[in-house]
Amino acid sequence: MEKLTRENCNIEVGFVFKSKNKEYELKGKIGDGAVGLVRKAIDKKTGKTVAVKFFAPDPKYIDIEAFEDVARRFKREGIRGAKLEHENLVKIIAYEENENGSCFSKGSVMNPFIIMEYVQGKTLESLIKKPSRPDQPYLTQQNLLIAIEVTKAIKYLHDRKITHRDIKPANVFLSSNQLGIIPNIVKLGDFGVTKWGDFITTLTSGTLTALNQQGLGTLKYMSPEQAVKPKEVTVRSDMFSLGITLYELFTGKVLPSAHHVFEIMNARMSRDAISGKLYSLGIKCTPTEEDLFSIILDMFMRGATGRPTSSKFLGNMEFYYEKLFEEPE
Numbered sequence: 001m002e003k004l005t006r007e008n009c010n011i012e013v014g015f016v017f018k019s020k021n022k023e024y025e026l027k028g029k030i031g032d033g034a035v036g037l038v039r040k041a042i043d044k045k046t047g048k049t050v051a052v053k054f055f056a057p058d059p060k061y062i063d064i065e066a067f068e069d070v071a072r073r074f075k076r077e078g079i080r081g082a083k084l085e086h087e088n089l090v091k092i093i094a095y096e097e098n099e100n101g102s103c104f105s106k107g108s109v110m111n112p113f114i115i116m117e118y119v120q121g122k123t124l125e126s127l128i129k130k131p132s133r134p135d136q137p138y139l140t141q142q143n144l145l146i147a148i149e150v151t152k153a154i155k156y157l158h159d160r161k162i163t164h165r166d167i168k169p170a171n172v173f174l175s176s177n178q179l180g181i182i183p184n185i186v187k188l189g190d191f192g193v194t195k196w197g198d199f200i201t202t203l204t205s206g207t208l209t210a211l212n213q214q215g216l217g218t219l220k221y222m223s224p225e226q227a228v229k230p231k232e233v234t235v236r237s238d239m240f241s242l243g244i245t246l247y248e249l250f251t252g253k254v255l256p257s258a259h260h261v262f263e264i265m266n267a268r269m270s271r272d273a274i275s276g277k278l279y280s281l282g283i284k285c286t287p288t289e290e291d292l293f294s295i296i297l298d299m300f301m302r303g304a305t306g307r308p309t310s311s312k313f314l315g316n317m318e319f320y321y322e323k324l325f326e327e328p329e
Helices: 064-081 124-128 141-159 196-205 224-228 235-251 258-269 274-280 287-298 310-325
Strands: 016-019 022-032 036-043 049-055 092-096 113-117 172-174 186-188
Touching (some): 016 092, 124 141, 124 172, 235 310
């Protein structure tokens, strides 16, 4: 399994490989994570661009003893993901075991890989980071529509008993990240294949610090139960992560750390009225916006069963959208 580590994954621009009777050519870098390397590729026949995620865990982040388990989950997510079809999910096209480099000429690359739809655009994270006007309302048409589309994708997964595990703004892709412009495309991608326990070595060795997390993403979006008992997470864990994501979307502010997430959890548990809870968090808003934030704060419940289901939350978001932005018949 060590032969599949990051340092042994020698992928280069121009490498040609095959999958499902199609031939592709590797292009530039999209990004790297704790589990794999993501690169662009083009279908040599059609010229269509795809994204290719190579299984190449980084021992700096992933415990070597966890490699086999992570590899099994990578394969499972690739095969299962290829069967999923939803307009708000990044489409997984194929999974290849690539045993002994069988997909590459001369076996130049031996790592398993997943071929995915390439979404050209920006992330929700980049939209949230844009400075907004001080007088801008929390409930904008743009924010509500993005929330609805992301929740539709999550509900589709949850209806099939699938837990995403890695919901965060950086994994939501938009065709446009301009303030006030409703994106034509909103897609949730990058199914999480890692678990908190995979990082045990780096945590105990002290090499995993607040400044050394680019490989595994920001841990603040992880639910309490995912951090403590990762094997026992349910779909309600995703709702905690979605709550943080949408809190950042509606407030237009990225929470700096997990400490700020705990502040929101504490505000939710206080006996104050919703206006008082929000005031303690620096939020002053209209009664309708208070109603929305009340539902979002429920997603911060420490106990998973206290959080709304994706189906119920989607219904609430659609209700507010109809109330605020759809013309009465």
